[in-house]
Amino acid sequence: MADDFDIKREDGPSGGRYVVTVDGHEAEMTYSKAGDRIIIIDHTGVPKELGGRGVGQALVQRGVEDARKENKKIVPLCPFAKAQIEKHEEWQDVLNG
Numbered sequence: 001m002a003d004d005f006d007i008k009r010e011d012g013p014s015g016g017r018y019v020v021t022v023d024g025h026e027a028e029m030t031y032s033k034a035g036d037r038i039i040i041i042d043h044t045g046v047p048k049e050l051g052g053r054g055v056g057q058a059l060v061q062r063g064v065e066d067a068r069k070e071n072k073k074i075v076p077l078c079p080f081a082k083a084q085i086e087k088h089e090e091w092q093d094v095l096n097g
Contacts, residue, residue: 005055007062015040018059025049029059029081038096039067039074041081060084060091067094 007020015032027046031039041063046056060081067074073096076082085091 005058007059009062009066018062020055020059022050022053022055027055027059029056029063029078031063034075037072039063039072041074041076041078044078044080056080057084061088064088064091064094073097 005020005022007018009018010016013033015030017028017030019026019028021027025047027044027050029041029044031041034040041060044056044059046059061084063074063081064085066072072094074081074085074094075096076085085095
């Protein structure tokens with residue numbers, strides 16, 4: 001699903017975000033870094049115009065895929081991201097703890 005959208009990653013020293021623009025509307029998932037190995041997902045924002053299209057889920061999936069590739073763990077403080085990871089057992093390997 002993440003491949004269905006052109007998700008960009010903006011990564012900085014203390015955090016970053018995943019962002020995608022669909023039909024002129026921007027959705028994002030922001031994160032902060034706790035050391036070298038932990039990513040804290042703190043917010044997922046999807047405009048109502050994009051609701052129900054899987055954009056938020058795709059953002060979380062991309063974060064999970066990147067965490068796996070980079071050997072990092074995720075702390076999902078964002079309720080949406082937490083719920084998505086709980087729904088997808090195959091993503092839970094990246095949970096911290």
